[in-house]
Amino acid sequence: MLIGVVISDRRQAIIADVLEEYHLPVIRILSNEDLDYNMDILVLPIRGINENCILQINNTVLNFSSFFKYAKKELIIYSGVACKYLEQLPFKLIKLLSNEDIIDYNSKLTAQGLLIDLLMNIDISIDEVSIDIIGFGHSGKAIYKMFSKLCPNIRIVSSQKLSKFGDFPVNIIDYDTYRNLNEYSNVIINTAPTMILDSFIIDKLKDNNIILDIASAPGGTDFDYAFRKGIKALLLPALPAKYVGYSAGKILGNQIVKDVENNV
DSSP states (O other): OOEEEEOSSHHHHHHHHHHHHTTOOEEEEOSGGGOOTTOSEEEOOTTOOOTTSEEEETTEEEEOHHHHHHSOTTOEEEESSOOHHHHHSSSEEEEGGGSHHHHHHHHHHHHHHHHHHHHHTOSSOGGGOEEEEEOOSHHHHHHHHHHTTTOSEEEEEESSOGGGGTTSSSSEEEHHHHHTOSOOOSEEEEOOSSOOBOHHHHTTOOTTOEEEEOSSTTOSBOHHHHHHTTOEEEEOOOHHHHHOHHHHHHHHHHHHHHHHHTTO
16 A cells, blocks of 8 residues: 655644554655655645645645546545545545544644734733634634633624524624624634625724634635735634644544554
8 A cells, every 4th residue: 555645734744654653655745756656545735636636835836637647546535625626536535624523623723723823913911802703613613612711802703593502602693793893803713714804894993903814715804905904814724734733643644544444
């Protein structure tokens, strides 16, 4: 068995390390020349590849079109998420972020990384900051759980029926109500992967408002408009890889090892 791991960041490097610790043969893919048609497993970065079969790593562009044309028909592809291109390939595709344990752990690491970025972008004590968290899925819940221990003034914004939440969390409003507010919290954290923070909301923000958007690119913020209005808005993808690459890579590597031992 031959496993190719695309080394796009520290998380991917740790995946390769874990596989090698279990004495599995690994190719570390850093360029097109490293793509071996004899690979049995290909481990892509969490974000996968784009619809044009391209993945850019720093200044290197990986093009998988020729590889997929001649790869083994038994090839197994791992990716965090999958574009339509990957789903239409005649290979087995395993989406790591469909595993609940990995989703929950990755969300916890995302919250930890986001806390680092938050602290680097505020000039007041965190217990004085007010925070709006948009979206209450896995990431939103993990962020709330971690941040609420440090910051008492947190509001959740959700499109889900409020009756679903019961009494938790206490301060929660629906998106339509939020959209029509006249004032927003100091820090707005967006986890929703659709356009949420558009010009209508941005026009009502103050100079000291900060938007931290962790949704998948292109995010849920009109970043160009925010820039023109002088609002600090940051797109923060792949926070686990950025700050806690070892832990993020280890859980993914261990899952792949488990799959291999169970013959995938």
